Amino acid sequence: MTLPPPDAAFHWTAEAWGHALRCKPLLAIAQHAFTTRQLRLPPSSVDGRSGFNQQSVAWTQAAASVGAGLEHVVRVTQVHGAGVRVLKQGETGPGDVAERPAADAMVSNAPGLVLSVQVADCVPILMADPKTGVVAAVHAGWRGTCAGVARAAVEAMTREFDVRPADLVAAIGPSIGPCCYTVGRNVLDAFVAAGAGAGEISRWFVGNVDGPLQLDLWSANQDQLLRAGLRGDCVHVCRLCTKTHQEMFESYRVSGERAGRMAALIAVS
Helix, strand or coil: CCCCCCCCCEEEEEECCEEEEEEHHHHCCCCEEECCCCCCECCCCCCCCCCCCHHHHHHHHHHHCCCCCHHHEECCECCCCCCEEEECCCCCCHHHHHCCCECCEEEECCCCCEEEEEECCCEEEEEECCCCCCEEEEEECHHHHHHCHHHHHHHHHHHHHCCCHHHCEEEECCECCCCCCEECHHHHHHHHHCCCCHHHHHHHEEECCCCCEEECHHHHHHHHHHHCCCCHHHEEECCCECCCCCCCCCCHHHHHHHCCEEEEEEECC
């Protein structure tokens, strides 16, 4: 299979189950990976401790890709909002790993934990701070992007761990691109109601406001990270569309309810 070329800041790696995408600047700080459809993760949520089934096997392989065991992987029940789960060193025990509270982002400084979100067109964002070792994993669909989930994750890192946003490195992984993400006027109206300005609307939405619109979630999340204080040269977008490259990635727009899921994982060192 010919691998689609990502932005120069990213590279493909061969794993036991197939290929993973990694961001080179982020890899210098934290072990991480964006999986592909070569490692099919079912959409149903099952605790990794629930037994030896197809899903736990796949999650075990995903965890191994970042040098960890399944018991260290932390997930949340993703609800397309801006809630952030905070996991602090010394306050996080084994039971906390199994819990799946409602949230769409996680931040942690607890060594050994692996934060993970699932996607199938939505935007996965991984972040790390080279000075404190704090990491974050974010799931940003259009609703989460509209609610500012990426900004909320940065604010939680700053508030809970004294992270300086200008020190953070962020990687935006494979998701549906502006080339393929057609939305209705209701989506644009939701962004306006959430406070997006005219300049942002013109950058994030392309098309006739009275007809189909193309939403650029890559630019929207990149802009939100920059407004949160990250430096422009530290926000990396892989620019691989999950619908365009459906042979490599899971896409809900393509497969609907039959779509599997991909994971974005990042380990706290």
